[in-house]
Amino acid sequence: MSTTAFKCPCCGAELIFSSEAQKMSCEYCGTELDVEAVSELSRNEESTAEMNWSAPAETTVDIEGDICTYTCNSCGAEITGDRSLGATTCPYCDSPFVVNDKFDGMLKPDFVIPFKVGKDKAVEKFKEFCGKRPLLPGNFMSSHRIESVQGMYVPYWLFDCGTDAHFRFRGERVSHWTEGSYDVTRTDHFLLIRDGSMQFDHVPVDGTSKLEKEITEAVEPFDTNGAESFNPAYLSGYLADKYDVSAEESRIRADERIKESVEYAFRQTTDSFVGVVTQNSNIRISDGQIKYALMPMWLMTAKYNGKLYTFAMNGQTGRFVGELPISWARFWAFFAGISAVSGIVLSIILKMLGV
Numbered sequence: 001m002s003t004t005a006f007k008c009p010c011c012g013a014e015l016i017f018s019s020e021a022q023k024m025s026c027e028y029c030g031t032e033l034d035v036e037a038v039s040e041l042s043r044n045e046e047s048t049a050e051m052n053w054s055a056p057a058e059t060t061v062d063i064e065g066d067i068c069t070y071t072c073n074s075c076g077a078e079i080t081g082d083r084s085l086g087a088t089t090c091p092y093c094d095s096p097f098v099v100n101d102k103f104d105g106m107l108k109p110d111f112v113i114p115f116k117v118g119k120d121k122a123v124e125k126f127k128e129f130c131g132k133r134p135l136l137p138g139n140f141m142s143s144h145r146i147e148s149v150q151g152m153y154v155p156y157w158l159f160d161c162g163t164d165a166h167f168r169f170r171g172e173r174v175s176h177w178t179e180g181s182y183d184v185t186r187t188d189h190f191l192l193i194r195d196g197s198m199q200f201d202h203v204p205v206d207g208t209s210k211l212e213k214e215i216t217e218a219v220e221p222f223d224t225n226g227a228e229s230f231n232p233a234y235l236s237g238y239l240a241d242k243y244d245v246s247a248e249e250s251r252i253r254a255d256e257r258i259k260e261s262v263e264y265a266f267r268q269t270t271d272s273f274v275g276v277v278t279q280n281s282n283i284r285i286s287d288g289q290i291k292y293a294l295m296p297m298w299l300m301t302a303k304y305n306g307k308l309y310t311f312a313m314n315g316q317t318g319r320f321v322g323e324l325p326i327s328w329a330r331f332w333a334f335f336a337g338i339s340a341v342s343g344i345v346l347s348i349i350l351k352m353l354g355v
Ligand SMILES: [Zn+2]
Pocket: 008, 009, 010, 011, 012, 013, 026, 027, 028, 029, 030, 031
């Protein structure tokens, strides 16, 4: 006899084989299950994920024209740009740039998404963003730095692949009714098996360590239908960074995003059940290709009380993200205002009650 104890899916007690019924049954709650159903439910396979990617092409390009490299001695960024831009501060950390005449060429991007939204819009969005935050320190907005927003192409890796997946979920359906003086609850347990495939086009993962994921993922999505093949002309008037996080390192995040999306999509097919848990999953990637792309972003950083705050606007869609410092003096004033208001409301209610 096998030493594996089969647990009742309803109450967790051990199931016993009943020779009369030719079924597995639970002495505690009376559940009966077919032997095959029990072995199917208790099959506990490891979840697997086979994610194979072929490396991106490594073609470098030299850019003609008056191109220079701006180097930041503070964060180490080496950013390519038009010399005529005369950029003076690093968009990542707000430290002064050093101009370096030498340009060593860059990895040729497979795609560029050109800027669609201009600087005016970025300045306007920033002001609007600040305006909605009553707790902002008074001197934050007054600085001239709002105008120092810079347009930069941020390096991204784009992941394309097909996926084949197999999922096993467990789910329930519960019904209630009354029989005489009893309230009856019936729980049906299901093993839900799902097979399918999904295609992913251009799953983005940024290739820079200089911006937090909170920024680079929050400004998404980029519409890659608007992507163009690389042409150095797109860079004129903007800065362009080159990756410092390799495709290989970015894969980890791409795998995560793809796995989460596949599981999410498969789970959608189980929404007529309750208490759904994933028992195991097998995901396999086919034809995984990695592409290199430059995405347009308006960036602004500001140091306030020794902390660096970063704001970004998607240069294609105008989506704006960022965090702002809070003035505690204003916070307490604001809070006191709210309590005063609730105090008034409370006394009005008490008056209405005639207290
Ligand atoms: Zn039971």
